[in-house]
Amino acid sequence: MNFFEKSKRLEALVFLLLTLYPLTLNFFFGYFSMLFAFALSAFEWDILTPMKFVGLKNYQEMLSEIVHGVEMLVSSPRMLHLRAPFFNGLKNILLYTAMVVPTQTLLALVLAAVANQRVRGAHFFRVAYFLPATTCPVIISLIFIWLFMRDGFVNYLISPLTGGFKPDWLRDPNFLLPAIALVAIWGTSAHFFVTFLAGLQALPREVYEAAKIDGAGVLARFIYITIPLLKPLVTYVVVLGTIGALQMFDLAWVMAGAGGGAGGAGYTVALDIYNTAFVQLRYGYAAAKAVLLFAIIFTLNYYVQKKLAFGRVT
Amino acid sequence: MTTKEGSAGGKRISTPIIIAALAVVAVVLLAVLFLAQRPPTPTPPKVAVIRFAGWSAGETEMKSYQKMISLFQQQNPDIIVKYEVITQMFSENILASYAAGAAPDVFYLDSAWAPIFIEKGAVYPVGDKLPRDFVDQFYPFLLEPFKGPDGKLYGLPKDWSVLSLFYNKKLFAQAGVPEPTEAWTWEDLFAAARTIYQKTGKPGLVIHAEFNRWLPYLLSNGAPPPVFSSGADAAYFDNAAVKSSLTRFIELFQQGRKEGWIVIPADVNTGWSGEAFGKQLAAMTIEGSWMIPYIVDQFPDFKYGSDWDLALIPRGSAGRATMAYTVALGVNSKTENLDAVLKFIMFIQGPEGQRELVVRMGHTLPSIKTLASDPELWPSHAKELGFVEKYDRVQVFFYGPKTGELEGKFAQVLGAAVKGEISAQEALELLKEKVAESFKS
Numbered sequence: 001m002n003f004f005e006k007s008k009r010l011e012a013l014v015f016l017l018l019t020l021y022p023l024t025l026n027f028f029f030g031y032f033s034m035l036f037a038f039a040l041s042a043f044e045w046d047i048l049t050p051m052k053f054v055g056l057k058n059y060q061e062m063l064s065e066i067v068h069g070v071e072m073l074v075s076s077p078r079m080l081h082l083r084a085p086f087f088n089g090l091k092n093i094l095l096y097t098a099m100v101v102p103t104q105t106l107l108a109l110v111l112a113a114v115a116n117q118r119v120r121g122a123h124f125f126r127v128a129y130f131l132p133a134t135t136c137p138v139i140i141s142l143i144f145i146w147l148f149m150r151d152g153f154v155n156y157l158i159s160p161l162t163g164g165f166k167p168d169w170l171r172d173p174n175f176l177l178p179a180i181a182l183v184a185i186w187g188t189s190a191h192f193f194v195t196f197l198a199g200l201q202a203l204p205r206e207v208y209e210a211a212k213i214d215g216a217g218v219l220a221r222f223i224y225i226t227i228p229l230l231k232p233l234v235t236y237v238v239v240l241g242t243i244g245a246l247q248m249f250d251l252a253w254v255m256a257g258a259g260g261g262a263g264g265a266g267y268t269v270a271l272d273i274y275n276t277a278f279v280q281l282r283y284g285y286a287a288a289k290a291v292l293l294f295a296i297i298f299t300l301n302y303y304v305q306k307k308l309a310f311g312r313v314t
Numbered sequence: 315m316t317t318k319e320g321s322a323g324g325k326r327i328s329t330p331i332i333i334a335a336l337a338v339v340a341v342v343l344l345a346v347l348f349l350a351q352r353p354p355t356p357t358p359p360k361v362a363v364i365r366f367a368g369w370s371a372g373e374t375e376m377k378s379y380q381k382m383i384s385l386f387q388q389q390n391p392d393i394i395v396k397y398e399v400i401t402q403m404f405s406e407n408i409l410a411s412y413a414a415g416a417a418p419d420v421f422y423l424d425s426a427w428a429p430i431f432i433e434k435g436a437v438y439p440v441g442d443k444l445p446r447d448f449v450d451q452f453y454p455f456l457l458e459p460f461k462g463p464d465g466k467l468y469g470l471p472k473d474w475s476v477l478s479l480f481y482n483k484k485l486f487a488q489a490g491v492p493e494p495t496e497a498w499t500w501e502d503l504f505a506a507a508r509t510i511y512q513k514t515g516k517p518g519l520v521i522h523a524e525f526n527r528w529l530p531y532l533l534s535n536g537a538p539p540p541v542f543s544s545g546a547d548a549a550y551f552d553n554a555a556v557k558s559s560l561t562r563f564i565e566l567f568q569q570g571r572k573e574g575w576i577v578i579p580a581d582v583n584t585g586w587s588g589e590a591f592g593k594q595l596a597a598m599t600i601e602g603s604w605m606i607p608y609i610v611d612q613f614p615d616f617k618y619g620s621d622w623d624l625a626l627i628p629r630g631s632a633g634r635a636t637m638a639y640t641v642a643l644g645v646n647s648k649t650e651n652l653d654a655v656l657k658f659i660m661f662i663q664g665p666e667g668q669r670e671l672v673v674r675m676g677h678t679l680p681s682i683k684t685l686a687s688d689p690e691l692w693p694s695h696a697k698e699l700g701f702v703e704k705y706d707r708v709q710v711f712f713y714g715p716k717t718g719e720l721e722g723k724f725a726q727v728l729g730a731a732v733k734g735e736i737s738a739q740e741a742l743e744l745l746k747e748k749v750a751e752s753f754k755s
Contacts, residue, residue, distance in 0.1 A: 047413045048434035078735060082727060082744050149583060171580060259726045263735060278406045279719050280752070281430065 034294075041288035046281040058288035062086070081264020086289065088264050089272040092177060096268070097245040099181040100188070105237050107189040109230070112196035113222060126197065133190035137183075141254035144183045145170060170255065173263030180251050180266055188244065192237045199233040200226070239301045246297050249274070269293050362654035363394045365418035369404040371677055378671050386661045393654045405718075412436060419655050423469050423644030425459035429715035431644060432462040438645040441467025443656055448664070451682045456640045459712035469642030472663050473671075473678035475603035476708070477530060477637045478698055479503070479625040485597040489513035494598075494625035496704070500531060503598070503628045504566065504576075510597045511575035518575045520587045520596035523732045525724040526637055526711050527600060528563055533707055534630030535559040542714040548749035551742050555632075564731045564738040571732060578732060592616060600627060602639055606694045607677045618694050626701050633706030640681065640710060716752045723748040 041058055043051040069087020072080045081088040115126045132140075147153045148169035155166040169179040203226070211221050227234070249270035256266025258275060269289065277286035366383075370376060376399055383395045398418060400407045405427050411417040423431060431437045439462065441449060449457075452470055460469035479494060486493050489510040494503070507518025521527055525540075533539065536555035541547060550556060570576030577596060584590040587599040592613040599605075609616055616622060627636050643659045645652070661667055665682055669690065672680045676692045679699060685691070686699040702708060713720060724745060731741040 046430075046434065047409045048431070048436050079740070079744070082730060082736070083747070259722065259729070262733070263730070264726075275722075278403070278409070279722060281409070 037287045037290050040284055041291050043284040045283045047283060048281075051284070054284065058285045061285065062288055062292060066090070078263075081260060081267060085260075085264065085267060085275075086269070086272050088260070089267045089269040092260075092265065093246055093248065093268045093270075096177055096181055096184075096248065097242060099178065100184050100245045101238060101241040103181075104185045104189040104192060104241055105234065107185060108192035108237065109196050109227075109234070111189065111193045112200055113226065115193070115197055116200045129193050130190050132187050133194070135187065137187060137250045138254055140187060141183060141251050144179070145255060148179050171262045173261075173265035176256060176261050176263075176265040180248075180255050183251055183255070184245070184248065188241065192241065195233060195237060196230065199230050203229050235305060238304055242300055242304065243297055246293065246300070361392050361394055362651040363396060364420065364649070364651050364654050364658060365396045365398060366658070367398040367400055367404075367408065367418040367421040369422060370399045370401045375671070375675055375677065378675055382662060382667055382670055386658060389661075390654075390657060393651075393657065395658060417646050417648070419646050419649040419651060420643050420659060421646070422472075423460070423642045424718075425640050425642070425710060425712045426717040426721065428459050428469060428642065428644070429712070429717065432460070432468045433715055435647055436644075437468045438647045438649065438652065439464075439466035439468050440470065440645050440656065440659065443652070444470070444660065448660060451665075451684065453681060453683055455708055455710060456638065456681050459640065459710050460642050469644050470659070470663050471640040471642050471681040473668070474638055474640040474681050475678050476639075476698055476702065477527070477600055477602055477627060478701065479598060479600055479627050480591055480605060480622060481598045481625060482591070482594055482596075482622050484621055485510055485514055485516060485594070489597075493623070494628070496626055498625070498628040500534070500628045500630055504570070507570070507598060508573070508575045511573070514597070516594075517577040517582065517596045519570075519598045519600075520577050520579060520582065520590040521600055522587055523567070523578050523725065523728040525721060525728060528560070528728070529637055529709060530600070530627045530635045531563050531630065532556060532559045533635035533709060534628070534633055535562075536630070536632040539707070539709055540713045542716060542720055542749050542752075545750040545753040547714070547753075548746040550749070551746045557742060559630075560742060561738040564728070564741055567732045568734050568738075571734075578729075591622075602637075603679055603695065603698055604677065606692065607675075610676070624694060624697050624701075626704055634704065635707040635709060636701075636705050638708050638710045719752055720749065723752065 040051075042053060042055055044054045044058070045051040065084060065086045069080065069084035069090070072084045073087070073091070076083070080091075111129050115122060115129055149155075150166055150168050154169065159166050167175045169175045207225055207229070208221060211225055216224070247270055248268055252260070252266045252268045252271055253274075255261070256271075258271060258279075260267025260271060270293075273286045273289045273293070276289060277283050368379070376397075379397055383397055387393065387395060404422065405424065408417060408421055417436075423437065428437075449467065449470065453474070456471040456474055457467060460467060460471070462468055481494055483493065486506075490513065491506045491509050494506070503519070510516065510518040529537075529540070532555075535558075537559050538550070538553060538555070540550055542550070551560070567576055571578075571581070577590075579585060579587050579590050582590050582593075582595040584593065584595065587596075587601055588605040588608050589612075590596050591599045591601070591605070592609050594616065606618070609618070609622070627634060643663060645655050645659070649655055662671070663681075665685060668680045668682055668685055669688065672678055673685055673688050673690050676695065679695055680686065680688070680691070686696070691699070711717070727736075727741050727744045727748065730736050731738060736744070
């Protein structure tokens with residue numbers, strides 16, 4: 001065996017040893033927990049007494065809740081959050097995802113494009129844009145609660161644009177979910193900005209130079225070169241953003257409370273799972289709801305990756 | 315990745331890899347042997363170690379508990395108490411610890427959660443083991459939430475709180491409204507609140523949209539005490555007195571909120587009515603004893619006696635009622651040190667323990683009757699305890715096995731009702747549905 005073959009084996013051994021620890025953690029806290037949740041969904045368990053096997057009863061009950069929710073949405077939407085909280089949570093989280101994911105993706109891309117310019121102060125802007133990603137979501141939510149008050153800073157800024165109208169962001173059901181979405185966009189677009197910035201810096205300069213020579217302007221280069229070349233990254237950002245948005249709990253908990261706030265507008269599936277498990281002591285039913293959430297996330301991301309073909313650069 | 319081709323081109327694992335793998339296995343085995351053979355920490359012979367878990371009510375309370383635990387350990391050198399403070403989501407933590415088989419020996423047991431723990435056999439019936447004269451020291455009505463269906467007592471209240479009417483003397487004087495008296499009815503309270511708002515611009519009453527805060531109004535107007543043990547008990551909301559009093563209160567709240575003289579804490583940008591009252595954003599509130607130390611701590615310039623005072627909750631057509639809130643020390647039914655635990659709870663919950671932890675701390679009221687005349691009791695607390703005998707009914711915060719869950723669901727409905735999202739009639743229907751839903755599973 002020559003020197004290079006020996007060092008390759010050593011490298012492989014080091015790789016195995018270094019990954020053993022995180023793989024073990026991932027197995028117990030990731031895969032095992034997930035498999036346990038799948039199994040638990042077939043049981044009724046209140047944690048204080050032994051588990052009782054109920055088969056698909058939890059799923060049957062969940063389906064009835066969803067059907068009832070659809071009926072309430074059609075017949076009496078203002079009572080939806082009181083009569084069908086789980087369906088209300090589903091509706092809210094899907095709306096929230098639709099608001100957050102496209103906005104944060106676009107914002108991250110634009111910010112990355114701006115920060116990628118070779119101008120004085122570009123480093124400062126890169127740090128400034130990334131700072132929100134380093135903050136704790138709970139602390140940020142508390143600060144934004146203060147900013148979103150009726151006479152708070154946000155309304156101070158926008159009231160000249162709205163002719164003096166000051167939305168009650170946290171107590172008006174029409175504005176609560178957008179307020180939570182704004183906080184999320186502020187935080188997560190900073191995180192994905194770094195991803196796009198790295199991607200932009202890896203793009204070949206020659207393509208841009210050729211485009212410039214051909215007379216393409218800044219916007220045209222962005223639309224016809226940057227975005228198509230970044231399609232794999234856009235897919236990645238959309239997938240991660242969707243996963244994160246659908247599982248959102250912390251912002252809703254702080255800004256809306258366990259009950260979802262005004263009109264249940266801030267009630268999410270994650271909050272409902274929490275209430276089902278820890279307030280109603282129905283861990284099996286909560287696990288079934290978690291399995292449904294998993295199915296929704298899995299299906300949506302499969303659709304994004306496979307059907308929209310964003311991953312392929314054409 | 316590791317190739318399986320040896321230097322001769324065949325499929326062999328190389329020697330260095332074998333040696334490395336054996337070294338790793340040897341290290342792991344040695345570590346296991348070392349840990350297994352490590353001598354146990356030397357402890358005195360026959361020492362019982364008990365774990366005691368509570369939530370945090372501030373650093374001062376934690377220090378007081380540490381002081382009392384040290385004193386207990388001095389008096390009982392064969393018992394070691396490990397005090398564990400769970401700062402967040404206390405009940406959820408305790409439940410999770412039961413699932414892990416690692417529940418503490420003694421822990422705080424809220425009256426709302428007690429029925430679940432009792433029903434599931436998670437707590438020990440301490441009443442069987444404690445001396446009769448020790449149990450008789452406590453207010454009898456505070457023992458009710460901790461009695462099981464078998465009639466046994468599963469916990470003793472470590473302290474308690476009661477709802478009273480808190481009022482701002484300065485705002486009353488500013489509005490020219492006479493202060494509350496023992497003769498006050500609910501109509502007098504609402505009239506005063508309205509007048510104060512008209513004269514000062516500040517709401518006369520701030521109160522949470524919670525069933526437990528409204529119960530004094532319902533009970534004093536003829537409603538029976540709520541007991542929800544099954545879905546059939548949803549019929550409570552069909553009771554004529556319940557329907558009429560709850561409808562009246564909701565409609566009054568809706569109208570008063572529109573006019574401005576009655577608010578929920580969020581209406582004045584506060585998190586709870588204690589904050590609203592402390593900031594003098596409202597003239598009156600109906601709150602528990604826990605508000606007294608909160609005001610002393612957070613609003614030291616807002617003084618009891620000169621700036622604010624306490625009054626009896628007004629009377630209704632059927633008398634006067636208030637709510638009591640209590641927490642017991644629950645004993646894990648699987649504890650291995652029952653005798654040590656019983657000694658500990660008798661010490662902590664006895665007169666000596668309560669004098670230090672409750673009377674001097676001032677966060678709550680002592681649950682032992684004789685401490686009501688203790689000279690170290692805060693004057694405001696002494697006043698509240700003096701009120702107790704004037705109530706026709708002191709209703710403990712306990713509706714049955716689903717108290718905690720139902721209280722949360724009721725709060726959602728009543729919150730929607732006071733905001734005008736639903737009518738009083740719809741609220742009553744929804745309250746019934748919530749009871750039925752909770753017992754469906």
